[in-house]
Amino acid sequence: VIEFDLTGEDAAGARSRVDAMCQRLLANPVIEGYRVDIAA
Amino acid sequence: VRAAVVVFPGSNCDRDCKVALERSTGAQVNMVWHQDTRLPDGLDLIVLPGGFSYGDYLRCGAMAALSPVMREVAAAAERGVAVAGICNGFQILCEAGMLPGALLRNAALKYVCKPVSLDVVNAQTRFTAAFGARREATMTVGNGEGNFFADEETLDRLEGEGQVVFRYRENPNGSSRAVAGIVNRAGNVLGIMPHPDRAFEAELGSADGALLFQSVLASA
Numbered sequence: 001v002i003e004f005d006l007t008g009e010d011a012a013g014a015r016s017r018v019d020a021m022c023q024r025l026l027a028n029p030v031i032e033g034y035r036v037d038i039a040a
Numbered sequence: 041v042r043a044a045v046v047v048f049p050g051s052n053c054d055r056d057c058k059v060a061l062e063r064s065t066g067a068q069v070n071m072v073w074h075q076d077t078r079l080p081d082g083l084d085l086i087v088l089p090g091g092f093s094y095g096d097y098l099r100c101g102a103m104a105a106l107s108p109v110m111r112e113v114a115a116a117a118e119r120g121v122a123v124a125g126i127c128n129g130f131q132i133l134c135e136a137g138m139l140p141g142a143l144l145r146n147a148a149l150k151y152v153c154k155p156v157s158l159d160v161v162n163a164q165t166r167f168t169a170a171f172g173a174r175r176e177a178t179m180t181v182g183n184g185e186g187n188f189f190a191d192e193e194t195l196d197r198l199e200g201e202g203q204v205v206f207r208y209r210e211n212p213n214g215s216s217r218a219v220a221g222i223v224n225r226a227g228n229v230l231g232i233m234p235h236p237d238r239a240f241e242a243e244l245g246s247a248d249g250a251l252l253f254q255s256v257l258a259s260a
Binding site: 024025026028030031 | 098099102103106134135140141142144189190
């Protein structure tokens with residue numbers, strides 16, 4: 001599990017930022033899946 | 041002819057690649073640091089060497105794929121410059137999306153280091169033309185994550201379009217369809233798990249790797 005503390009964003013904004021991080025680096029979509037949970 | 045070898049933190053075959061290129065082709069070889077944002081002019085070949093870039097942090101090749109120099113490497117590949125990723129370099133090219141698929145942990149979960157016998161599946165690429173009618177090559181593998189994976193559709197396409205270049209005769213790591221090396225659709229980007237840089241003169245047990253370097257630089 002990787003945790004991020006993001007400030008100044010609503011849940012949708014935070015989700016889209018983390019999603020971009022997963023697509024670009026944190027996960028390799030060829031071989032890995034991922035799930036993003038937002039804890040407000 | 042001019043070649044460049046990219047040096048990432050944790051590369052350990054960068055100097056081997058330089059020596060292999062110089063001795064087998066006489067090319068002038070520049071070492072390029074991974075943070076460089078400009079490649080030397082007039083390159084015919086860029087090599088991404090083996091090693092453990094960034095200590096394999098996160099996934100093999102994942103961090104190196106985002107190194108500044110990789111933007112230039114991708115742009116050069118778009119222009120048709122030959123790019124060869126060997127071992128960790130292959131992993132980096134997959135992570136960078138320049139080649140399809142991914143390299144997983146070896147099926148037996150162990151590091152495998154030994155000479156392997158390869159089928160030269162396609163001797164009509166820029167990287168294999170010098171093999172001529174030869175259909176066998178010997179090189180050494182040394183990896184923990186050399187198990188090539190792609191979905192069935194991708195594998196069918198790679199085989200159908202001649203993009204599978206080398207195949208293991210005895211699969212050492214569980215690679216899908218025993219794939220040891222592939223090229224991109226344009227044919228100018230090669231990823232290969234065995235090391236041509238460790239097989240460029242007879243004293244090393246095989247000189248077959250020299251044929252690979254000679255192929256690509258003769259076509260330049």
